[in-house]
Amino acid sequence: MNHKYSVFIIVLWTLLFSAYCAHAGETAIVIKSQDLSAYNEVVKGFQEECLKNNITIKSIYDLNGKMKLGQKIVRKVKKEKPDIVLTIGVLAATVAKDKIKNIPIVFCMVINHERFHLSAPNITGISTEIAIEDQLKGFQSVLGQIKNMGVIYDPSKTGSIITNAENKMKDADMNLVKFQISSSKEVSEAMENLIGKIDALWLLPDSTVVTRESFDLIKSTTLENRIPLLCTSDVFVKAGALAAVSSDYNYVGRQAAGLTGKILELPDLSSLGIVNPDHFKLSINTDTAEKFGLELKVVQEDPKINIYP
């Protein structure tokens, strides 16, 4: 009798534990490349949304920009066996891509993700680039119709963006004036060439074009020649560019949590591909706008716009 009773209890506990596990939902681990406020904002949005979706975040790891930490963290991640891994930043994404094969991965905040070939059956991602149409919409809300949009780019880094943008701009009745460079030393020459031909300069997140030194040159040159500088990061607006259309990092986290939910619902390990951020924000530097003599009606109409300084 007692023996039967014991077996019953064990079976019951097993059933209860299984039910608990099913009820407890999925678990996730976050790996961020380094400690940036933008990354932390993503983490925050992800946490908030996970809470809603009953997804438990087991651990948040920070690679501190060190590749060698990646192996240790990957070992820990494998031990913890999460249902999904969220990587924030290119370092975390590449480490996870190389070392984690059997756990779904969602990456975000990877600039020009195409260059890193972050495609695998277990990898889903959110790109950092806002859709060209949305960017144009945002810039036009500030400047009105732009006839000639200049851009400097390194084909090896942002060539695909330019290809995509050309078609979209044609549709928007806008002329894209391009200047190719292969070294940041050519930025000065590019600026000299573009001045007089363009109504605004579109600054892509291209590491050949944008360096600390070249940004100062671009900013001062555009200001001197009254050419609005339009960017893809509010960091540049804070530094003196006129406007930027960029991701809302908190929403990127939330979007990543949403993708996580969807992935976990899938029966097999599979990818949802790479999607654009579904929320973006417009940032404007009012000092710069004042120098250009712009009337910023859009600022009054949309309180969500980030205003600098």
Added chain:
Amino acid sequence: MIKIGIRFKFVFFTSLLIATIGIASSWFFSTQTRSQLEEELKKRGYSLIAQLAQDGEVKDSMSVAQKAFFEEPIRRLRNLDIEQELAYWRVLLAQDDVLLEENEKWIKTEIDKIPVHNNIEDIIDPVFSIFSADNGEHFYDFVVPIYEKQTITEEEFATQIFGSEGEHNKIGEKLLGIVQIGLTPERINKKMQTILWTRSIPLGFIIVLVGIGVSYFIASGVVKPVKLLVKITDRVAAGDLTQKVEISSKDEIGLLASQFNQMTESLKQLIDEKEGVMDQLKNVNKELSSINVELVQKNEQLNDAQEQLVRTEKLAAVGTLASGISHELRNPLSAIKNAVFLLKRKLSRNVIPDTDEKVMQFLDIMDKEIDRSSKIISDLLGFTRVAKPTRFSSDINKVVNETISRVEIAENIKLSKNLQFDLPMVMIDANQIGQILINLIDNACQAMMDGGELKISTKVSESFMEIEISDSGCGISEKEVKKIFDPLFTTKASGTGLGLALCQGIIQKHNGVIDVRSQEGVGTTMFIKLPLEDKDAGSA
């Protein structure tokens, strides 16, 4: 004491100074050169180890810990070592394992004697140190950490795009180990030796020699004119003021020479002036001496003249007085004499009875005294009225003999005559001269009351006829001898003091001289000098 010349001092001290400066300069430049060469060696060391550190093959070799893979990097490193200063090299893995360590065969120190760096994780940047082996070899030791780049630069770019807060560590670098190389400063030592023996010492030697030569030349240039100056100064000091220093340089020596010449010239002028003044003074002195002699003579003459004047005045006064008295006394005396004569005649004729015999005696006394008084009066009148001598050519010896015959000489007086034979005739008033001789012989006899010798001599001396009358009597005192020709001066109790004054008056009228030489207790000599040719004699 050894005299050290300016030339030697100048050359010695200048050479010493040049040698000191040369040695100091050589030391300074050697130190600088060595320091520069050492810096260059350090730069080469850093450059070599940087090349090694950046060699991808080195990183690969270290990451797979394959010693054999280092052959090519080391070959390249040795090729880069153009100066052949690379002495040893060592590769140490992060696990403190020595992967590779080798040394060139020509160094004496074995590689295992060269210390291995511990705690390589603490080495972040290239480290330089100097290692001294026990055998005295020195090595410039360079160590550099080798990292494997693990970071993705895009993550750095992300920092730029998304913004950063605060500083971040170096991203994704893995320490593989360290690479250590050693360079020997032997080449520097050899180069320094070469510089020392081929440049510094010969150059220093040449500098010192040139310095000595130049200083000798300069010193000679200074000393030569100085020596010339000294030589000229000696001559000038010896009295040759015509010497001139022939230095035409425009420097201080030339200025000194010019000043010296000016000084010599001024000195010569002063001495010439002094000699001129001395000559003038001598002349003046001579003149003064002659004037003095003249003055003395004049003074004597003046004194004589004064004495003469006084005497003359006295004589004049005495003459006037005597003339007056004589004139007034002569007549009464004549009357008295006549009366005495008459009384004596009456008494002798017994005109007057009972006359005492003594009366006759008294009258004789009166008569004698009247005669004596008359004689005095006559002498006085004769003195005041000395007649102008009537001169005739006379034989003086004859005058002397006649005078001696007229004079009564006591027997106790010995008469010695020394009359020169063949004396020339002399223009004199024989009576007056005879009167003088009588007077003088009387005086001599009166001086020899106790006897003695009376010497009378005549002779011709130059243009004068001389007569000497000397006695061996009592003599006259020096005080009195000056006054014997003064009128009314006498040493005799019964003398009138007119005799010698009268004699002098007569001799002077003969343009002659009467003088006396006397010594008390010895005797007296009277001199009479009469001119042989008298210009006044013609008028007689």
